[in-house]
Amino acid sequence: MSLDGTYDPNNIFAKILRGEAPCARVFEDDHVLSFMDVFPQVKGHTLVIPKHSSARNLLEEEPQVLSPLILGVQRVARAVRAALEPDGLVITQFNGTAAGQTVFHPHFHILPRWDGVAVGRHASGGMADPAELKALAEQIAAQIT
Template sequence: MSLDGTYDAGNIFAKILRGEAPSVRVFEDEHVFAFMDVFPQSKGHTLVIPKHSTARNLLEEAPETLGPLMAGVQRVAKAVRAALNPDGIMISQFNGAPAGQTVYHLHFHIIPRWEGTPLGRHAEGMADVEELKALAAQISAKIS
């Protein structure tokens, strides 16, 4: 899909927000919903999405939504750091298929990184749900 198009209310993140698809919740407030990526690139890979948006990508999002969204991304990233003690944290966001976007609901990836541990390929393998729940509990406990 290109950078232009129509929002599909049937995308997996929209379904998660409506409670029609399962997720492993990490954090939620009035602006954002954070949950574990079921196809993680590293231990603790977390996604943060806006709750009240039909933006497919960053270029479509209203500026008034971006402030609270980015505050949520930072809040979750700090909790990932506190819970998992990674050597670094990669925060990424893709716009359009050529850039790597596969779900067309604005979202941010928070991916902990450790020295000497290679980054996994996204969608290479589905994570164990019980493992994700344990990680989500660790991260959630560190959200301030």
């Protein structure tokens, strides 16, 4: 998909927000939802999405949605760091198919990084074990402040 188009209310993140699809929930408030990526690039790969959005990407998002979204990203990233003790964190966001975006709802990826540990390609690995994701989500959620 290009950078332009119509928001699809049946994308997987919209379904998760409506409770029509499951997720390993990490954090939720009035503005954001965070959960584990089911196709993780690395252990602890976490997503943060806005709850009230009809944008397809960051470029289309309303400013009043972006402020609490980035604060949610920071909050969850701090919890990932505390829970998993990585050597670093990658926080990334894709816009358009050519950039690697696969779900057309604004979202950020938080990837803990350890020296010497390779990272898989975005959305190219196999689906993670739901029980492992749930345990990771609980471990990270326990560190939310």
